[in-house]
Amino acid sequence: MRRPAVALVVLVLAAPPAFAAAPAETLAAAETAFAEGVARRGDSVNAKPAFARAAAGYDVLWNRGLRSPELALNRSRAHRLAGNLPKYIAALHEGLAAVRFARPLQVELEDARAAVQFPLDGELAAQCRPRPYTGVGTRMSVADAWVIAGALWLVACAGVARFVMTRGAVWLVFAGLGAAALVALGALWIQDERRRERAESLPLLIVADDTTLRRGNAPAYPPRLDAVLPKGAEVRELSRRGGWVQVQLPGGAIGWLPASAVIACDG
Amino acid sequence: MVSLSWPRLFLCFGALICPRSGAAAGGPFEPTEDYYGAKGRVKVAWEVPRATVIEGHDLVATLVVTGATNPTEVEKPDLTKLKAFDVFTVTNVADPPRTPDDKVVRFGYKLRPRNRAVDRVPALKFRYFNRAAAEGKQFPSTYAESVAIAVTEPPPPVPVPMTEPDRLFSVATGPDVLNGPFVPCAWAWGAAALFGPLAALGWFLAWRRVYPNGHRLAQMRRSRAARRATDAIRRAGRTPDPPAAIASAVLGYLRTRYPLPESAATPSEIAAALAESKVPPEEAERVADVFRGCDRARFAPPSDSGSSLAADAEAALARLEELA
Numbered sequence: 001m002r003r004p005a006v007a008l009v010v011l012v013l014a015a016p017p018a019f020a021a022a023p024a025e026t027l028a029a030a031e032t033a034f035a036e037g038v039a040r041r042g043d044s045v046n047a048k049p050a051f052a053r054a055a056a057g058y059d060v061l062w063n064r065g066l067r068s069p070e071l072a073l074n075r076s077r078a079h080r081l082a083g084n085l086p087k088y089i090a091a092l093h094e095g096l097a098a099v100r101f102a103r104p105l106q107v108e109l110e111d112a113r114a115a116v117q118f119p120l121d122g123e124l125a126a127q128c129r130p131r132p133y134t135g136v137g138t139r140m141s142v143a144d145a146w147v148i149a150g151a152l153w154l155v156a157c158a159g160v161a162r163f164v165m166t167r168g169a170v171w172l173v174f175a176g177l178g179a180a181a182l183v184a185l186g187a188l189w190i191q192d193e194r195r196r197e198r199a200e201s202l203p204l205l206i207v208a209d210d211t212t213l214r215r216g217n218a219p220a221y222p223p224r225l226d227a228v229l230p231k232g233a234e235v236r237e238l239s240r241r242g243g244w245v246q247v248q249l250p251g252g253a254i255g256w257l258p259a260s261a262v263i264a265c266d267g
Numbered sequence: 268m269v270s271l272s273w274p275r276l277f278l279c280f281g282a283l284i285c286p287r288s289g290a291a292a293g294g295p296f297e298p299t300e301d302y303y304g305a306k307g308r309v310k311v312a313w314e315v316p317r318a319t320v321i322e323g324h325d326l327v328a329t330l331v332v333t334g335a336t337n338p339t340e341v342e343k344p345d346l347t348k349l350k351a352f353d354v355f356t357v358t359n360v361a362d363p364p365r366t367p368d369d370k371v372v373r374f375g376y377k378l379r380p381r382n383r384a385v386d387r388v389p390a391l392k393f394r395y396f397n398r399a400a401a402e403g404k405q406f407p408s409t410y411a412e413s414v415a416i417a418v419t420e421p422p423p424p425v426p427v428p429m430t431e432p433d434r435l436f437s438v439a440t441g442p443d444v445l446n447g448p449f450v451p452c453a454w455a456w457g458a459a460a461l462f463g464p465l466a467a468l469g470w471f472l473a474w475r476r477v478y479p480n481g482h483r484l485a486q487m488r489r490s491r492a493a494r495r496a497t498d499a500i501r502r503a504g505r506t507p508d509p510p511a512a513i514a515s516a517v518l519g520y521l522r523t524r525y526p527l528p529e530s531a532a533t534p535s536e537i538a539a540a541l542a543e544s545k546v547p548p549e550e551a552e553r554v555a556d557v558f559r560g561c562d563r564a565r566f567a568p569p570s571d572s573g574s575s576l577a578a579d580a581e582a583a584l585a586r587l588e589e590l591a
Contacts, residue, residue: 031440
């Protein structure tokens with residue numbers, strides 16, 4: 001009698017809460033809100049709250065672990081149209097962390113970066129502008145790599161089989177080319193993974209509002225750069241202390257920002 | 268029971284020790300409410316240029332004091348302390364400097380109605396000191412009469428269209444949005460690794476089934492002489508005299524692989540030489556038949572095709588390779 005009771009308790013605890021809407025319902029609500037925002041796009045004051053609702057719905061789905069390029073793109077666009085540029089960039093980074101090969105997300109991120117008010121010249125212009133990274137992992141998905149690697153391996157095996165059939169040396173060359181291409185693909189993939197791990201080892205933060213980068217963790221410290229960091233700038237977190245974050249700019253400059261002036265993202 | 272507050276006691280004490288400290292030296296004490304230090308025969312009025320105000324906006328109101336003989340000493344009423352003005356958010360406006368000769372004193376205010384129910388600027392009680400009045404009536408009151416106002420609804424804001432690029436307004440819809448991309452698991456990688464060798468093995472087995480002699484031919488090609496002879500036989504079709512080319516290729520192979528004397532040129536001589544080289548007589552005879560077929564094809568009327576000759580020659584080479 002005791003074992004079924006324990007199983008029942010486990011089932012009850014493991015079951016999702018009844019008030020949590022199903023993903024399909026949340027998606028439908030988000031799409032409705034987005035459509036509402038599109039219908040009101042002639043009046044930004046009325047449209048933005050609708051887009052904000054859509055963004056909140058897409059956030060719920062994303063935080064439930066649903067990862068697809070389309071959802072990432074929808075989510076980021078909803079944030080952008082809701083008027084939240086930093087969250088737009090953060091959502092794109094989070095999307096690319098999950099599906100980094102998605103070309104639409106890459107293009108969207110470039111556009112988002114273009115919308116950030118980076119200075120045109122000066123030290124900040126050199127320090128602040130993120131450097132685009134392109135590796136083999138940004139051009140093909142894991143599934144693409146699986147198909148290509150399988151095809152190359154098949155070519156190599158078929159070349160060997162044909163050589164056994166005909167004893168023609170040309171088939172050995174054919175098999176060798178297939179194997180060499182396979183090894184090259186693997187090497188590129190491993191190198192890309194290592195570079196990515198190095199580049200993204202520190203947490204990414206997005207500047208939520210125009211903020212001065214300071215030399216220390218207090219407003220009394222002098223600015224690290226002449227100009228303020230624009231909203232939407234990307235920085236990497238080094239450490240935290242007393243409500244301040246020590247960050248590194250893409251150009252290598254290090255300084256401190258208030259923790260409230262940045263938002264974190266998984267990318 | 269009479270209760271006296273500390274300021275009143277202080278005023279009484281002050282009047283006793285310094286009779287001229289009051290507004291009316293030697294006269295009655297100053298009132299503590301609604302008295303702003305004005306002397307003379309004073310009149311007050313509200314001056315409201317616009318009686319209509321939009322909700323959330325300020326109404327400019329000016330308190331005009333006339334008849335004061337001491338214009339520089341008149342204090343500005345603090346409307347924030349008056350209960351009747353709680354319906355407004357009061358902001359004091361800086362007043363112009365006053366001189367003793369001014370006939371009119373103006374106190375400016377900005378009054379923001381707290382809601383749309385506000386319908387008037389309240390009356391303001393204003394006491395002043397009139398020295399000429401009878402004893403006990405030297406602090407009469409006058410009023411700035413209330414002014415009717417109307418608080419109107421704010422006009423609807425002018426809609427500002429969104430200027431973002433059009434492509435941002437389109438998103439993917441439908442249940443596929445929730446489907447993530449296919450990510451091969453370890454089993455999938457294992458299957459891909461196995462698929463290549465298995466497919467190649469299957470192809471090889473099928474090939475052996477379709478071409479039973481193919482495997483022998485392939486093994487035969489291991490011998491350089493056999494490979495050269497086979498290549499020459501396959502190229503014979505492109506020569507002007509294919510039977511002669513086939514015969515020459517087979518003879519060249521035999522001379523390389525077996526100690527054939529130079530004199531062995533006819534099919535019978537070749538068969539005899541092969542028999543001496545421990546080739547089974549029937550096999551030697553079949554090789555000789557290949558040469559006879561070539562001779563027939565060259566000199567007799569056409570009765571045999573070049574392709575069958577080539578096939579016979581390749582088969583003979585394959586059998587000899589197996590014997591070797």
